[in-house]
Amino acid sequence: MSTEEIIWEFDGGDGRTDVLMALVSQQLRVLEELLPEDQEDPMARLAAEMSERPVELLDSNPVLARLFPAALKDSAEADQFRRDAIGQQARSRLDAGRTVLSDCAVADDEMVGVTLEHLDAWITTLGALRAAWTVELTGSAERTARVTRADMRSNPTAATVCDWLGWVLEDALGAHMLLP
Secondary structure, three states, X not given: OOHHHXXXXXXXXXXXXXXXXXXXXXXXXXXXXXXOOOOOOHHHHHHHHHOOHHHHHHHHOHHHHHHOOOOOXXXXXXXXXXXXXXXXXHHHHXXXXXXXXXXHHHOOOOEEEEEHHHHHHHHHHHHHHHHHHHHHHHOOOOOOOOOOHHHHHHOHHHHHHHHHHHHHHHHHHHHHHOOO
């Protein structure tokens, strides 16, 4: 990757690349639970996506519920919409996370160069990570959940991770906004 192609850099020094890679890998494992084991067989994939399993996983896992919120007020319609969309959305998030891991793996120094082609994947992945860690911090999958001082005192690690991910996400978004 030439320097001209890089439009944003992630500062991975002091072990931050390793931390990010661990967080992304953890999230990918959770997302993979939503998909059928046999990704190559289109009928197996279709049957798995039409089953109740993905919706049940969303309902039982607050992080997944936060990443895939109900889009409709009617619960039956919302469940049907989720069944129809969850596979594609999960695969999209998996692809984005794998892009971040790939960029981190090929970085030859503490700075991870990100190209325009990969910036959206980074933003998607960082946003999903921050949402997941906000669930960890607040104990709520609600999009409107607010972090309180009590949350931060009771889970300082999650508070630190949320703050750091928010800063990195803001920095990446800033680079995106500067694009012509």
